[in-house]
Amino acid sequence: MNDIILLKQGEIVLKGLNKKYFEQKLASNAARRIKPYGSFHIYTIQSTTYVEPQSDDCDMDGAFEALKTVFGVIALTRAAACEKTPEAIAAKAIDYLGDAMRAARSFKVETRRSDKSFPMTSIQLSQYVGGELADAFPDTAVDVHDPELTVHVEVRDLAAYVHSAPVPGAGGMPVGSNGSAVTLLSGGIDSPVSSYMIAKRGVRCIPVHFWAFPYTGEAAKEKVITLARRLTAYCGRMRLCVVPFTHIQEEIRDKCPEAYFTIIMRRFMMRIADRIARDNGCGALVTGENLGQVASQTMQAMGVTEAVSSLPVLRPLIGFDKEEIVRLARKIGTFETSILPYEDCCTVFTPRHPELRPTAEETAEAEAALDVDALVEEAVMGIEYVKLEVERLEC
Ligand code: ATP
Ligand code: MG
Numbered sequence: 001m002n003d004i005i006l007l008k009q010g011e012i013v014l015k016g017l018n019k020k021y022f023e024q025k026l027a028s029n030a031a032r033r034i035k036p037y038g039s040f041h042i043y044t045i046q047s048t049t050y051v052e053p054q055s056d057d058c059d060m061d062g063a064f065e066a067l068k069t070v071f072g073v074i075a076l077t078r079a080a081a082c083e084k085t086p087e088a089i090a091a092k093a094i095d096y097l098g099d100a101m102r103a104a105r106s107f108k109v110e111t112r113r114s115d116k117s118f119p120m121t122s123i124q125l126s127q128y129v130g131g132e133l134a135d136a137f138p139d140t141a142v143d144v145h146d147p148e149l150t151v152h153v154e155v156r157d158l159a160a161y162v163h164s165a166p167v168p169g170a171g172g173m174p175v176g177s178n179g180s181a182v183t184l185l186s187g188g189i190d191s192p193v194s195s196y197m198i199a200k201r202g203v204r205c206i207p208v209h210f211w212a213f214p215y216t217g218e219a220a221k222e223k224v225i226t227l228a229r230r231l232t233a234y235c236g237r238m239r240l241c242v243v244p245f246t247h248i249q250e251e252i253r254d255k256c257p258e259a260y261f262t263i264i265m266r267r268f269m270m271r272i273a274d275r276i277a278r279d280n281g282c283g284a285l286v287t288g289e290n291l292g293q294v295a296s297q298t299m300q301a302m303g304v305t306e307a308v309s310s311l312p313v314l315r316p317l318i319g320f321d322k323e324e325i326v327r328l329a330r331k332i333g334t335f336e337t338s339i340l341p342y343e344d345c346c347t348v349f350t351p352r353h354p355e356l357r358p359t360a361e362e363t364a365e366a367e368a369a370l371d372v373d374a375l376v377e378e379a380v381m382g383i384e385y386v387k388l389e390v391e392r393l394e395c
Pocket of ligand 1: 186296
């Protein structure tokens, strides 16, 4: 008889009539994520999603690790299966939770019974299993009010299950349940974290990278592909858009005042991202901008940058300290790649004295010599698409 994995839903439990929709998204995201680990049956009952292996060769450790990064799950646990008799359940609890029982000073047993034909009530079964555990571990006291350890027993149709405290899940909402957005992904520390944060709110991400070859080399592109691939653990499979940006940057260098190079370049990023978003039914643009971090991230600069798109621009990191961003980057496994040396198109043709408080009128005038529509069209036509499947984690 196989162990199963139980996923405890996060904010989904607060949903009303549309709860089923969120639950289905969670189940299908979980199914896709653990497909590399074997064949599983996934279903939801009373705000718990059950993941049952369909054969003995399923990789349960791998599946459990992979499910820790599925958004919409607030906590998860592995449960051991046994025969549906009180004796077998008690024996399984003693064997499976022995270490946890020895480590705890007090415990209680909680039973859920979906098989109502089981000969004992939930309370009777809790008392019976509790008694057997107390005999087996005499140093661990019974405390039904404030126990250190709660032993869970579930009597279901096919088998009974025992498990202890769950581990934290990824939290958030199932990816895809809150629409989709274009996320601007550079090779830096911030933008992978901003993509992660917005995916956590249930948004499917389309990552876009602006690439100015040969000013930014093949290594810079590979780095962004690696970052996007890392993000698939959280965001699910994605298609990275690599936008050729060289001609636009050279045009800006040749035809615009130097103090405006960066702000004009960022407006092109927004225009192209806006176009990709509309072509793909996305509702927003996402950047890793952070108030005051660099000259292009003053309030005025951000206002002038976003004015060329009518979509909302989401900036999940706007109020974070660098330290907080770095902590998250380490947690999601992008930091080590982000700090590899590289050039970004932002660092090509950097003005010596960037305009810190650009106005919309001055910036429009500064870019007046450019054929904006033609440049956007040319860049969009040259997009290279990179398909990114979810990686199998090695445990
Ligand atoms: P990051 O660490 O994300 O690179 P940053 O602090 O270096 O951020 P900027 O280079 O000014 O800041 O970029 C601000 C945001 O603009 C980035 O977080 C990202 O969303 C977007 N961006 C910058 N360069 C690129 C690029 N080459 N391709 C796609 N998006 C980019
Ligand atoms: Mg950058």
